[in-house]
Amino acid sequence: MIFIDTYISGVVIVEPTLHCDGRGYFFESYNQRDFAAHGIATDFVQDNQSQSVYGTIRGLHFQRGEHAQAKYIRVLSGRIRDVVVDLRPGSPSYGRHLTVDLSAENLRGLYIPPGFAHGFAVLSESAVISYKCDHFYCRAAEGGIRYDDPDLDIDWGVPSAAAVLSDKDRALPSFKEYQPCC
Numbered sequence: 573m574i575f576i577d578t579y580i581s582g583v584v585i586v587e588p589t590l591h592c593d594g595r596g597y598f599f600e601s602y603n604q605r606d607f608a609a610h611g612i613a614t615d616f617v618q619d620n621q622s623q624s625v626y627g628t629i630r631g632l633h634f635q636r637g638e639h640a641q642a643k644y645i646r647v648l649s650g651r652i653r654d655v656v657v658d659l660r661p662g663s664p665s666y667g668r669h670l671t672v673d674l675s676a677e678n679l680r681g682l683y684i685p686p687g688f689a690h691g692f693a694v695l696s697e698s699a700v701i702s703y704k705c706d707h708f709y710c711r712a713a714e715g716g717i718r719y720d721d722p723d724l725d726i727d728w729g730v731p732s733a734a735a736v737l738s739d740k741d742r743a744l745p746s747f748k749e750y751q752p753c754c
């Protein structure tokens with residue numbers, strides 16, 4: 573697998589090595605040794621999977637403090653625009669965001685270290701994503717920032733009239749209002 577560093581330190585695109593033959597293809601979708609060789613120590617404890625219809629925006633979410641999660645996201649079907657916002661105190665890219673389109677066609681994965689708000693928008697009719705987390709879900713530690721925050725000004729690739737969000741996400745605070753600590 574090939575690791576592509578991005579302009580936000582620690583956020584890495586992962587391109588698998590495909591092995592094709594007359595039956596189809598095979599690739600290693602995750603390899604702890606290869607991640608470590610790229611300087612990414614991983615100890616994932618939970619796998620998540622979600623399916624969403626076109627226009628769904630899930631996020632921007634994070635877990636606070638000791639519950640902060642590193643994630644490794646892949647798309648099993650469809651296409652998404654994945655978005656990360658750097659919330660790491662003191663980071664030179666604090667408050668900057670990165671968008672990466674991931675799909676079942678490009679097979680790209682995205683590794684996100686702890687300290688980021690994460691979300692994605694579904695650009696295809698439907699999308700199924702699968703992602704690894706290195707800390708367990710903790711509802712009490714959940715936080716978030718609204719997807720349409722004017723300061724972040726994120727292009728989700730979905731017209732706002734088509735956006736499908738949970739009530740929880742519609743009620744998230746702005747970047748200015750969110751409380752980063754603890």
Ligand SMILES: Cc1cn([C@H]2C[C@H](O)[C@@H](COP(=O)(O)OP(=O)(O)O[C@H]3O[C@H](C)C(=O)[C@H](O)[C@H]3O)O2)c(=O)[nH]c1=O
Nearest residue numbers: 620622630631633634643690691692708709710738740
């Ligand atoms: C995240 C999570 C949720 N849940 C339960 C809680 C709710 O009853 C239900 C749906 O949760 P939620 O609406 O928070 O799901 P998403 O909007 O997909 O949240 C995720 O969206 C963005 C993209 C993320 O990166 C996070 O992993 C996560 O916040 O699943 C669990 O049981 N375990 C979990 O790990």
